[in-house]
Amino acid sequence: MSNSAANSAMIEIESSKPAGNGMVVPGLSPLSETLWRVKTNTELIGDVSARLTWKDLTVMVTLSNGETQNILEGLIGYAEPGSLTALMGPSGSGKSTLLDALSGRLASNSFQSGTILINGRKTKLSFGTAAYVTQDDNLIGTLTVRETISYSARLRLPDKMPRSEKRALIESTITAMGLQDCADTVIGNWHLRGISGGEKRRVSIAMEILMRPRLLFLDEPTSGLDSASAFFVTQTLRALARDGRTVIASIHQPSSEVFELFDQLYLLSGGKTVYFGQASEAYEFFAQAGFPCPALRNPSDHFLRCINSDFDKVKATLKGSMKLRFESTDDPLEKMTTTEATRALIDFYRTSQHCYAAREKVEEISKVRGTVLDSGGSQASFLMQALTLTKRSLINMSRDFGYYWLRLVIYIVVTVCIGTIYFNVGTSYNAILARGSCASFVFGFVTFMSIGGFPSFVEDMKVFQRERLNGHYGVTAFVISNTLSAMPFLILITFLSGTICYFMVRLHPGFEHYIFFVLCLYASVTVVESLMMVIASIIPNFLMGIIIGAGIQGIFMLVSGYFRLPHDIPKPFWRYPMSYISFHFWALQGQYQNDLEGLLFDNQTPGIFKIPGEYILENVFQITVTRSKWIDLSVLFSMIIIYRIIFFIMIKINEDVTPWVRGYMARRRMQQKNGSQNTTIAPDGLTQSPSLRAYVGGPQCSLQHDNHLSHHDQSHGK
Ligand SMILES: Nc1ncnc2c1ncn2[C@@H]1O[C@H](COP(=O)(O)OP(=O)(O)OP(=O)(O)O)[C@@H](O)[C@H]1O
Numbered sequence: 001m002s003n004s005a006a007n008s009a010m011i012e013i014e015s016s017k018p019a020g021n022g023m024v025v026p027g028l029s030p031l032s033e034t035l036w037r038v039k040t041n042t043e044l045i046g047d048v049s050a051r052l053t054w055k056d057l058t059v060m061v062t063l064s065n066g067e068t069q070n071i072l073e074g075l076i077g078y079a080e081p082g083s084l085t086a087l088m089g090p091s092g093s094g095k096s097t098l099l100d101a102l103s104g105r106l107a108s109n110s111f112q113s114g115t116i117l118i119n120g121r122k123t124k125l126s127f128g129t130a131a132y133v134t135q136d137d138n139l140i141g142t143l144t145v146r147e148t149i150s151y152s153a154r155l156r157l158p159d160k161m162p163r164s165e166k167r168a169l170i171e172s173t174i175t176a177m178g179l180q181d182c183a184d185t186v187i188g189n190w191h192l193r194g195i196s197g198g199e200k201r202r203v204s205i206a207m208e209i210l211m212r213p214r215l216l217f218l219d220e221p222t223s224g225l226d227s228a229s230a231f232f233v234t235q236t237l238r239a240l241a242r243d244g245r246t247v248i249a250s251i252h253q254p255s256s257e258v259f260e261l262f263d264q265l266y267l268l269s270g271g272k273t274v275y276f277g278q279a280s281e282a283y284e285f286f287a288q289a290g291f292p293c294p295a296l297r298n299p300s301d302h303f304l305r306c307i308n309s310d311f312d313k314v315k316a317t318l319k320g321s322m323k324l325r326f327e328s329t330d331d332p333l334e335k336m337t338t339t340e341a342t343r344a345l346i347d348f349y350r351t352s353q354h355c356y357a358a359r360e361k362v363e364e365i366s367k368v369r370g371t372v373l374d375s376g377g378s379q380a381s382f383l384m385q386a387l388t389l390t391k392r393s394l395i396n397m398s399r400d401f402g403y404y405w406l407r408l409v410i411y412i413v414v415t416v417c418i419g420t421i422y423f424n425v426g427t428s429y430n431a432i433l434a435r436g437s438c439a440s441f442v443f444g445f446v447t448f449m450s451i452g453g454f455p456s457f458v459e460d461m462k463v464f465q466r467e468r469l470n471g472h473y474g475v476t477a478f479v480i481s482n483t484l485s486a487m488p489f490l491i492l493i494t495f496l497s498g499t500i501c502y503f504m505v506r507l508h509p510g511f512e513h514y515i516f517f518v519l520c521l522y523a524s525v526t527v528v529e530s531l532m533m534v535i536a537s538i539i540p541n542f543l544m545g546i547i548i549g550a551g552i553q554g555i556f557m558l559v560s561g562y563f564r565l566p567h568d569i570p571k572p573f574w575r576y577p578m579s580y581i582s583f584h585f586w587a588l589q590g591q592y593q594n595d596l597e598g599l600l601f602d603n604q605t606p607g608i609f610k611i612p613g614e615y616i617l618e619n620v621f622q623i624t625v626t627r628s629k630w631i632d633l634s635v636l637f638s639m640i641i642i643y644r645i646i647f648f649i650m651i652k653i654n655e656d657v658t659p660w661v662r663g664y665m666a667r668r669r670m671q672q673k674n675g676s677q678n679t680t681i682a683p684d685g686l687t688q689s690p691s692l693r694a695y696v697g698g699p700q701c702s703l704q705h706d707n708h709l710s711h712h713d714q715s716h717g718k
């Protein structure tokens with residue numbers, strides 16, 4: 001039954017197949033044609049296609065011990081508009097690496113050599129030229145599916161496009177990915193159960209196909225889906241390909257219905273090509289190579305069985321328990337190990353006509369110099385991007401209890417505690433120190449509690465990285481929106497808790513003194529937030545980030561002028577420049593003046609003359625009274641701006657400089673290790689592609705390559 005469904009779908013798709021081979025003008029759907037018109041503004045609507053070729057593509061990684069390893073070896077292949085290329089192979093065969101290499105996102109410890117051409121030209125593919133749906137889904141958990149997709153649409157669709165058209169596009173994408181039923185369900189996060197894993201996968205795909213990219217890479221789009229939804233997702237991809245797009249997807253164990261939807265098949269094993277050609281001819285290729293698919297076995301299962309060395313272990317286990325059944329088959333795989341079979345297949349492919357045809361085709365395609373693909377990505381204006389991002393972020397913050405609401409509660413509880421402990425502090429002799437320690441506590445520890453927001457920042461950064469690499473918006477729009485959206489919450493938190501503290505303790509009376517105190521608290525908390533954002537952009541791991549953030553603030557607190565009086569702080573380093581870098585120092589200088597100036601305090605023995613606040617400021621707290629407290633406050637506000645600029649610069653450095661530095665180090669290490677030893681790659685052929693993959697993947701990446709060493713002698717089934 002399912003087979004006939006597949007057939008009818010095939011016929012349906014086939015009928016919409018563009019005429020001619022290569023030129024895809026009639027293939028564009030009316031909607032995407034509008035999109036391209038708006039974008040290109042030229043008559044060249046026919047040549048928006050992307051012909052991708054890769055030749056002698058080798059990817060090598062350096063491991064932590066300086067060893068190098070080839071992950072991909074001399075791959076050759078092409079992908080054309082109008083066709084869906086499926087990348088198949090056992091786990092660890094290099095599928096993701098190939099996609100990363102093609103999309104210019106290799107991890108920073110890897111080097112590629114060989115040529116990758118788009119329309120006959122070398123093009124940098126990052127930031128939106130190609131869309132890439134990665135293996136993991138980084139989505140905002142508090143938004144519903146429809147919201148996620150519509151914000152994504154608003155971020156990228158041209159401003160001029162009418163709302164109704166945008167809505168139609170969003171709805172059609174939701175339907176195409178089969179998400180109608182969960183369109184109004186939230187995605188879900190750690191405390192919110194949301195849509196299923198397979199649905200998340202489809203949302204990630206939906207966001208990328210929304211813009212109908214010319215070149216689309218997908219890493220395991222069907223993992224976690226049942227065979228029916230896998231079929232529909234693949235069918236959507238195929239329809240997209242038929243629309244004149246170039247689609248390359250890696251796929252694990254496709255069902256036979258899904259397999260029939262593939263145009264080209266790229267079979268990889270251990271980084272080498274086992275087969276590249278028409279998916280429909282693979283069956284015959286395996287038969288010719290001496291590994292015919294037994295009856296009653298799904299061909300794609302058979303292909304993977306032949307090249308997955310883990311099957312040797314499976315076979316050994318099965319043989320022990322089901323001896324008879326195995327002896328009776330005439331499967332050629334019974335007579336040799338899969339390692340031998342794989343080697344035989346790789347050798348057979350090298351001399352087959354498929355390999356020759358591929359080579360010829362690559363030569364032919366790369367000779368044609370087509371149009372340069374522009375940077376792709378967002379077509380929305382900067383203002384639209386910043387507005388949409390701010391709105392999205394505001395919604396996320398207001399829905400996520402852990403982002404600010406919980407902090408609001410804690411802040412109120414802590415300030416009520418402060419209020420009761422320092423209740424009505426007065427102007428007695430003892431109140432002098434009490435006022436000092438109260439201010440120091442508020443600006444030291446209360447602001448310190450803001451590092452609790454760090455895990456949320458890390459989540460935000462992950463989403464940002466994914467969207468940034470796919471060119472959804474720019475860094476400036478992100479930094480601005482991030483600053484703006486946090487503002488109302490921080491104002492609410494600091495004004496509420498500041499007011500409670502001010503009136504319970506009865507700090508220096510007067511509106512001006514009240515507003516100074518609250519503004520100072522607001523500025524300090526915002527500085528902490530900005531500092532933590534900077535840390536999140538460098539170390540996207542919440543445990544390490546919190547530890548480092550706490551350490552930095554601890555040091556700042558030490559030089560704030562309370563724990564050691566300003567004049568006593570050792571001059572080199574600690575006083576200059578550290579105390580001036582510390583925001584606590586400025587906050588305390590300002591707040592002490594704000595609180596003590598103009599007050600008269602009792603002396604040690606009541607009855608004798610009273611002590612003026614100015615005297616205490618100068619002689620007890622060692623505050624520079626000649627400087628206005630408002631200057632201290634403006635320093636705090638400028639620190640916010642400085643930290644935000646640092647945040648911006650750090651993202652830029654992460655994007656452009658870090659990969660270079662890491663690549664350089666890895667290369668050096670590799671050269672030291674190898675000495676004069678010859679590698680398969682000429683050193684000058686090495687190119688390093690800037691990427692954020694290591695950054696996004698973070699700790700997993702290093703784990704992965706540690707695993708790699710033991711990969712072959714450990715049994716791991718996947
Ligand atoms: N940056 C790297 N450093 C070290 N080893 C790496 C690196 N990138 C990939 N590898 C190793 O290269 C091999 C291929 O990895 P890749 O992620 O491409 O496999 P895959 O085919 O996508 O597997 P899966 O189906 O499990 O996703 C793995 O053994 C992996 O450990």
Ligand SMILES: [Mg+2]
Binds near residue numbers: 097
């Ligand atoms: Mg993978």
